[in-house]
Amino acid sequence: MSGNTWTAPTATGPLDAEVRVPGSKSITNRAFVLAALSTGPTLVRRPLDSRDARLMQGALAALGGRVEPQGDDVLVSPLAPEGTEPASVVLGNAGTVARFTPALAGLGSRPVLFDGDEAIRRRPIAPLLRALSELGVDIDDDGRGAPPFTVRGRGGIAGGKVELDSSASSQFLSALLLAGPSFESGVTVRLVGDAPPSEPHIAMTLDLLRRFGAAPERSGVEFHVPPAELNCPEYAVEPDLSTAAPFVAAAALAGGTVRIEGWPERTTQPGDWLRSLVVELGQRADLDANGLTVTGTGEIRGARLDLHEVGELTPVVAALLCFADGPSVISGVAHLRGHETxxxxxxxxxxxxxxxxxxETDDGLVITPAPMHGGVFRTYEDHRLVMAAAVLGLRVPGVEVENPATVGKTFPGFTAAWQEMLS
Incomplete structure (x- = not known):
């Protein structure tokens, strides 16, 4: 690593490695929010320790919660939103923080300013802010529908019924459902417009609500969460399967075997789709109680893939398909235009x-493999693009990855783990 770039290492032969990836970002930040809304403290075991997770912890602290690291675990105590002095929540470029915490501010009695990196001001959030306003949250955004905005807490949120367009992000829906048990009337959300992307993330939200004692219901496009007292003294976070994607791709591309420790046998994480993907692309995947073992051939089949439900895997999958035996098409991911970049x-x-x-197509990419060469790969402050560039470097010498530290959003130790896999 030199300056602001990292030379992605090239594989010199088949792999034989064992990898442990950090906890799921999506699960970690949902668990932190539900813990903060609970009636007693929650010990969140092995949560992700990354920029996004720390931003969520900072947000909860600003809103009156208490977050105490305990070794690899974190003890989260319920929000105690006392006082009326103004507060600020730093969003960084964390979509979960920007979308999951404004409702929490509405439960308090102080004005709270939400703002972050320039990139977060461009990410979609307006439909969620409108829905929160209709449910009784006082939001001042000067009509921007984007950060910076201020939530003026009134000591509670009425809740009730609302229509929501969540087609740009399933996080809009998850934000309302996660906070719903703390609304006076709970919440009933009826989806309008196109279906939200990433159905697995919605299932994840519903699963965590149940684990914390809520009773969410779903009927087609309508979701209902009644008021509830949440309580979950201890919750263990699964490894992040989307963060495992480049390591799974490495086995396929370089050949050999990569074992991902702790891969759950049952999960709501969209990254679990990787198991079927590698088989479709001509590789082997074996899951047992110890984790997932991927055995690759180094030869990749071209494919037509609808990634609507697993869009966050697109950067790594696209990099992998650059080495396929024929053209590939990725579709269903128009919503990726509103992600980190x-x-x-x-x-x-x-x-x-x-x-x-x-x-580019309207909703994806067409990939036609051709000989590749080294050069600077810009990452646009997007952690998944760092991972995609690392996959390219397995076959292409001289890939210079710009701003590799941005991978700290989900895996601060990524470049070291990647190098160790190849050693």
Missing amino acids: DRLAALATELSALGAGVT
Whole structure:
């Protein structure tokens, strides 16, 4: 690593490695929110320790909670939103923090300013802010529908029924459902517009609500969460399966075997789809009580993949398909234009700059493999693009990954773990 770039290492032969990835970001931040809304403290075991997770911890502290690290675990005590002095929540570029915490501010009695990186101001949130306003949250955003905005707490939220367009992000729906047990009337959300992306993340939210003692119900596009007293003294976070994606791809691309420790036998995480993907691309995946073992051939089949439900895997999958035996099409991921960056534009630009034939469509990418060469791979402050660039480097010498530290959003130790896998 030199300056602000990292030279992605090249595989010199088949792999034989064992990898442990950190806890799931999606589960960690949902568990932190529900713990803060509970009636007693919750020991969250092995949560993710990364920028996004620390931003969530900071947000809860600003809103009157108490977060105490205890070794690899974190003890989260319930919000005690006393006082009327103004407070601030720092969002960084964390979508879960920006979307899950405004409702919590409405439960208190103080004005709370929400703002973060320039990138978070461009990420979609307006439909959620409108829905929260209709449910009784006092929000002042000067009509922007984006950060910075201020929530003026009134000591509680009425709740009730609301319509929501969650087509840009399933996090809008999850935000309302997670806070719903603390609303005076609970919450009933009826989805309008196109279906939300990433159905597994919705299932994850419902599962965590039940684990904490809520009783969510679903009927088609309507969701209901009645008022409830939440309580979960201890909750263990699963490994982040989306963060495991580049290691799974490495086995397929370099050949050999990579074992992912602790891969759950049952999970709501969308990253579990990787098991079926590698089989579709001609590899082998074996799951047992110890984790997932991926055995690769180094030969990748071209494929047509609808990634609507697993969009966050797109950067790594796109990089992998640059080495397929024929063209591939990724579809169903138009919503990626509103993630940390416009991921479709970024992938088309950066992969093409290194020689691959990658073009954008309305909702995805067309990838035509071609000889690739080294060069700078820009990452646009997007952790998943760092991981995609690392996958490219397995086969392409001289891939210089810009701003590798941005991977700290979900895996601060990624580059060291990647190097160790190849050693």
